[in-house]
Amino acid sequence: xxxxxxxxxxxxxxxxxLYYRYLKMLEESGVGRIKSKEFSKLIQVPSATIRRDxxxxxxxxxxxxxxxxxxxxxxxxxxxxxxxEKRIALVGVGNLxxxxxxxxxxxxENLNIVSAFDNNETVIxxxxxxxxxxxxxxxxxxxxxxxxxxxxLTVPSVNSQEVVDKVVNAGVTAILNFAPGRIKVPDYxxxxxxxxxxxxxxxxxxxxxxxxxxxxxxxx
Amino acid sequence: xxxxxxxxxxxxxxxxxLYYRYLKMLEESGVGRIKSKEFSKLIQVPSATIRRDxxxxxxxxxxxxxxxxxxxxxxxxxxxxxxxEKRIALVGVGNLxxxxxxxxxxxxENLNIVSAFDNNETVIxxxxxxxxxxxxxxxxxxxxxxxxxxxxLTVPSVNSQEVVDKVVNAGVTAILNFAPGRIKVPDYxxxxxxxxxxxxxxxxxxxxxxxxxxxxxxxx
Numbered sequence: 001x002x003x004x005x006x007x008x009x010x011x012x013x014x015x016x017x018l019y020y021r022y023l024k025m026l027e028e029s030g031v032g033r034i035k036s037k038e039f040s041k042l043i044q045v046p047s048a049t050i051r052r053d054x055x056x057x058x059x060x061x062x063x064x065x066x067x068x069x070x071x072x073x074x075x076x077x078x079x080x081x082x083x084x085e086k087r088i089a090l091v092g093v094g095n096l097x098x099x100x101x102x103x104x105x106x107x108x109e110n111l112n113i114v115s116a117f118d119n120n121e122t123v124i125x126x127x128x129x130x131x132x133x134x135x136x137x138x139x140x141x142x143x144x145x146x147x148x149x150x151x152x153l154t155v156p157s158v159n160s161q162e163v164v165d166k167v168v169n170a171g172v173t174a175i176l177n178f179a180p181g182r183i184k185v186p187d188y189x190x191x192x193x194x195x196x197x198x199x200x201x202x203x204x205x206x207x208x209x210x211x212x213x214x215x216x217x218x219x220x
Numbered sequence: 221x222x223x224x225x226x227x228x229x230x231x232x233x234x235x236x237x238l239y240y241r242y243l244k245m246l247e248e249s250g251v252g253r254i255k256s257k258e259f260s261k262l263i264q265v266p267s268a269t270i271r272r273d274x275x276x277x278x279x280x281x282x283x284x285x286x287x288x289x290x291x292x293x294x295x296x297x298x299x300x301x302x303x304x305e306k307r308i309a310l311v312g313v314g315n316l317x318x319x320x321x322x323x324x325x326x327x328x329e330n331l332n333i334v335s336a337f338d339n340n341e342t343v344i345x346x347x348x349x350x351x352x353x354x355x356x357x358x359x360x361x362x363x364x365x366x367x368x369x370x371x372x373l374t375v376p377s378v379n380s381q382e383v384v385d386k387v388v389n390a391g392v393t394a395i396l397n398f399a400p401g402r403i404k405v406p407d408y409x410x411x412x413x414x415x416x417x418x419x420x421x422x423x424x425x426x427x428x429x430x431x432x433x434x435x436x437x438x439x440x
Binding site: 010013014016017020021024025028030043044045079080081082086088094095096098099100102103105107108111149150152173174175176180183184190191192193194195196197198199200201202203204205206207208209210 | 230233234236237240241244245248250263264265299300301302306308314315316318319320322323325327328331369370372393394395396400403404410411412413414415416417418419420421422423424425426427428429430
């Protein structure tokens with residue numbers, strides 16, 4: 001199958017992360033192909049929109065067969081995977097921060113945590129995975145100097161806003177935030193929240209209420 | 221406002237995690253109220269469905285005002301928040317596992333990691349936060365004995381399936397999986413995936429392509 005090159009409409013491009021996420025879930029569940037109508041039900045986007053969007057990538061789907069999940073994942077993965085090295089600052093080197101620094105997205109050579117910051121004197125000056133942990137005082141200077149635009153925040157909620165203001169002020173436009181609770185950013189800054197507690201609660205809720213299909217049927 | 225007690229239709233109940241997630245995002249962005257039409261656009265669920273769902277919780281919305289985000293979060297949060305203590309097994313005590321054990325969802329007294337497992341001899345027998353790390357050989361016995369039904373997996377992808385089979389065999393029905401890649405489970409087992417790399421890629425993609433609204437407008 002030939003991959004089309006060309007301009008993708010903005011509205012389509014914005015849906016790529018959504019498509020990618022759900023296609024990945026499907027693949028993880030062992031689903032190899034999907035029809036636009038089924039996919040529409042799953043992600044709540046009209047099937048005509050899905051078909052139009054997918055056609056931009058040379059994937060037209062076959063009647064009665066549907067779309068190839070693996071192919072679409074490859075195409076969208078290529079689009080999502082940043083082509084240039086992305087230099088990332090990590091703010092907060094507690095347990096979670098330390099775990100992320102060790103992990104350092106090693107499977108993606110273009111994603112690199114290149115600097116880390118904390119205000120804990122006992123970790124400042126130490127190194128994880130060749131990344132030196134520096135004092136919070138240095139944060140703005142280093143981010144500016146290194147022209148870093150992406151930051152991962154693993155600081156306590158109570159410090160979130162203060163740290164956000166600092167990184168944004170230094171030029172960061174993309175923030176991955178692990179602290180629960182709201183942060184304020186200017187319109188041009190993108191924030192992605194990862195809330196581990198909510199993920200776990202959702203899982204347990206679904207498990208407690210929808211696992212045992214037999215019970216639900218009997219009740220009815 | 222009075223909270224209704226009563227039976228919630230299954231279809232509605234299944235949408236609660238989705239509603240909660242997006243309402244939380246809205247709150248995090250400083251949005252205090254939202255109209256069903258706007259919310260519909262955001263989450264791609266028909267606004268009539270949203271209004272019907274919300275009415276089950278005594279939240280009828282006011283014309284021209286919309287729904288109160290804080291109130292709905294409170295109601296849905298109560299529903300999602302498990303009322304009984306949930307005893308959780310953690311499998312894989314590398315950096316991420318260690319971070320999760322330290323964190324241990326302390327703000328939610330009902331969510332408790334009570335046992336941890338690893339095959340690394342140097343950590344077996346040690347303790348994090350009063351949780352003793354035990355050998356993988358003990359996993360099935362302990363999970364059965366303690367009647368644990370929820371597991372968090374932070375094992376390398378290559379070991380995922382083997383570990384999944386073990387925990388499912390021991391009685392686990394809810395899995396929070398941090399390992400990228402597909403795992404196979406019986407139909408009655410719920411899996412929630414947290415893929416940190418995809419989250420970061422999505423963030424950077426959106427930042428690179430949609431941050432600078434001015435550029436997009438000029439191009440057009």
